[in-house]
Amino acid sequence: MADPLLRVDNLVRRFGGILATDNLSLEVPRGELHAIIGPNGAGKTTLISQLTGQLMPNSGTIHFAGRDVTGLPSYRRSRLGLARSFQITSLLKDFTALDNVALAAQAHDGHSFRFWGNARKERHLRDTARAALQRVGLGSRADVLVSELSHGEQRELELAVALATKPQLLLLDEPMAGLGVTESARMVELLKELRKEFTIVLVEHDMEAVFALADRITVLVYGRVIACDTPDAIRRHEEVKRAYLGEQHAVTRHG
Amino acid sequence: MKSKFNASNAVVAVVCAALVLLPVYSATTGNIFILTLMTRIIIFALAASSLNLIMGYGGMMSFGHAAYLGIGGYAVGILAAEGIGSGFIQWPVALGVSALFALVIGALSLRTRGVYFIMITLAFAQMAYYVASALSRYGGDDGLTIYKRSTFDGLINLSDRTQFYYLCLACLFGGVYLIWRIVNSRFGLVVQGVRSNEQRMQAIGFPAYRYRLTCFVIAGTICGLAGALLANNTDFVSPAVMYWTRSGDLMVMVILGGMGSLFGPLIGAIVYLVLEELLSQFTEYWALIMGPLLLLIVLFARGGIMGLLGRIRRG
Numbered sequence: 001m002a003d004p005l006l007r008v009d010n011l012v013r014r015f016g017g018i019l020a021t022d023n024l025s026l027e028v029p030r031g032e033l034h035a036i037i038g039p040n041g042a043g044k045t046t047l048i049s050q051l052t053g054q055l056m057p058n059s060g061t062i063h064f065a066g067r068d069v070t071g072l073p074s075y076r077r078s079r080l081g082l083a084r085s086f087q088i089t090s091l092l093k094d095f096t097a098l099d100n101v102a103l104a105a106q107a108h109d110g111h112s113f114r115f116w117g118n119a120r121k122e123r124h125l126r127d128t129a130r131a132a133l134q135r136v137g138l139g140s141r142a143d144v145l146v147s148e149l150s151h152g153e154q155r156e157l158e159l160a161v162a163l164a165t166k167p168q169l170l171l172l173d174e175p176m177a178g179l180g181v182t183e184s185a186r187m188v189e190l191l192k193e194l195r196k197e198f199t200i201v202l203v204e205h206d207m208e209a210v211f212a213l214a215d216r217i218t219v220l221v222y223g224r225v226i227a228c229d230t231p232d233a234i235r236r237h238e239e240v241k242r243a244y245l246g247e248q249h250a251v252t253r254h255g
Numbered sequence: 256m257k258s259k260f261n262a263s264n265a266v267v268a269v270v271c272a273a274l275v276l277l278p279v280y281s282a283t284t285g286n287i288f289i290l291t292l293m294t295r296i297i298i299f300a301l302a303a304s305s306l307n308l309i310m311g312y313g314g315m316m317s318f319g320h321a322a323y324l325g326i327g328g329y330a331v332g333i334l335a336a337e338g339i340g341s342g343f344i345q346w347p348v349a350l351g352v353s354a355l356f357a358l359v360i361g362a363l364s365l366r367t368r369g370v371y372f373i374m375i376t377l378a379f380a381q382m383a384y385y386v387a388s389a390l391s392r393y394g395g396d397d398g399l400t401i402y403k404r405s406t407f408d409g410l411i412n413l414s415d416r417t418q419f420y421y422l423c424l425a426c427l428f429g430g431v432y433l434i435w436r437i438v439n440s441r442f443g444l445v446v447q448g449v450r451s452n453e454q455r456m457q458a459i460g461f462p463a464y465r466y467r468l469t470c471f472v473i474a475g476t477i478c479g480l481a482g483a484l485l486a487n488n489t490d491f492v493s494p495a496v497m498y499w500t501r502s503g504d505l506m507v508m509v510i511l512g513g514m515g516s517l518f519g520p521l522i523g524a525i526v527y528l529v530l531e532e533l534l535s536q537f538t539e540y541w542a543l544i545m546g547p548l549l550l551l552i553v554l555f556a557r558g559g560i561m562g563l564l565g566r567i568r569r570g
């Protein structure tokens with residue numbers, strides 16, 4: 001078997017007394033859509049943040065595309081093709097949607113120690129950005145300030161920004177958080193498209209979406225992997241049912 | 256940048272035209288005082304504009320920016336005292352030393368955020384102040400008199416009041432133009448992006464620290480130029496130009512005029528220094544009037560004077 005695109009070995013991260021990531025290992029082969037589920041506080045976001053370098057692990061290693069990236073800062077990992085979306089929307093609020101995405105494209109188009117030319121007039125950056133906006137359905141909202149976009153639009157913009165960095169691996173932290181029914185359905189359609197092109201790690205509470213999209217699912221509880229398998233096998237998994245699924249299903253149905 | 260008419264653009268246009276024509280007015284009326292005052296204001300406007308680059312656009316609240324006024328000034332003064340009168344040597348040294356100082360304190364202070372950053376930049380500037388006070392060979396506390404202004408043989412005579420005024424004005428306009436280009440360049444967008452959301456910028460692939468540091472050095476260098484002009488203007492340089500209250504004055508000019516607005520610092524410098532001039536004629540407690548005025552601006556006019564004016568539109 002070829003090397004997986006992402007390989008995590010024995011990752012540990014503590015916050016004071018809490019073990020947020022407990023000796024976690026994980027492999028994501030190229031082309032897979034790998035979902036990570038688990039109850040609130042299971043350590044999903046903490047894991048994503050270690051993968052992209054916003055957080056450093058206490059021990060363990062992360063290999064991406066065959067390369068040890070454990071010690072690299074987040075901007076270097078982005079350059080290598082790791083892109084994330086944030087669970088809590090993290091955008092440049094006082095910039096337009098187009099500026100947000102164009103900056104992501106700019107970051108991957110040589111260095112930015114250019115002090116003279118008007119960056120907003122660089123056609124190829126703007127075109128790349130517009131294409132990414134189009135892709136997520138924000139084509140007509142390009143010139144709107146982020147602070148004036150709806151929550152749903154901001155979620156979509158998170159994705160467009162990630163896409164504009166020409167990633168090899170997309171790490172999506174609850175892209176559907178806070179979305180309404182129609183917006184969620186749109187996002188699922190979009191993810192179905194994106195999975196043809198990108199390897200994706202998807203953290204999501206929406207179980208219907210997860211089981212519809214995922215090739216494999218990892219279940220986290222208290223920072224530990226309690227199961228990692230195909231959606232069908234996960235559905236039948238006793239420990240998962242007990243620890244998580246039954247209760248969570250109830251939550252999503254009512255919520 | 257936006258071509259739409261509003262009151263702030265109109266005010267800027269009128270002010271710039273008035274600045275260009277001022278020497279004519281001064282010559283015809285014989286009012287030398289106003290030319291001297293405006294020369295000084297223009298120099299401070301350049302310094303404030305450079306502070307605006309890091310503070311307004313970069314979100315770096317430096318409380319030690321006056322240090323570069325002193326460093327630029329001492330570079331000129333010390334070289335003059337040592338018999339090197341040529342501006343072609345003095346000024347590049349002034350800029351170079353300012354850049355170097357900015358690089359060192361920026362490299363250390365930009366690792367911190369918020370109040371720590373403010374305190375560290377303040378501390379470095381105060382250090383520069385005490386170092387200058389200890390330079391007994393160059394006047395120490397009393398400061399250093401510059402007996403001969405920088406010479407630019409065959410180019411310009413700084414001892415000529417009008418020529419010097421236009422040199423200062425050219426430096427201001429050149430500085431603002433440079434800042435305008437920078438702000439809209441790739442580099443400028445990165446710096447402003449980091450101000451807005453550093454985590455996001457790192458996540459999409461920008462090493463924020465390097466860009467912030469470079470911006471910090473550019474601002475320090477421009478302010479060093481203002482320092483060289485100031486020393487020539489007063490024929491004197493003393494530790495007092497680096498004192499923390501001076502840095503405070505610069506911050507006030509930027510906030511008063513409008514942070515992150517290209518011409519805000521110019522407007523802020525004019526209003527602040529003219530008010531200081533007027534109020535100090537009436538009372539030595541002019542700061543008591545200035546203080547509340549500032550508080551009002553900060554509380555009720557987020558974008559400073561330029562922000563207020565920008566809301567007045569035609570049609």
Ligand SMILES: Nc1ncnc2c1ncn2[C@@H]1O[C@H](COP(=O)(O)OP(=O)(O)OP(=O)(O)O)[C@@H](O)[C@H]1O
Binds near residue numbers: 015018038040045047
């Ligand atoms: N910066 C931090 N400092 C201290 N504790 C933290 C920090 N970040 C996360 N934690 C703790 O680590 C644990 C895992 O948190 P994390 O945010 O990764 O969970 P999650 O699975 O993403 O939860 P959710 O589904 O609510 O998003 C929690 O107990 C949380 O309180």
Ligand SMILES: [Mg+2]
Binds near residue numbers: 044045046
């Ligand atoms: Mg989370």
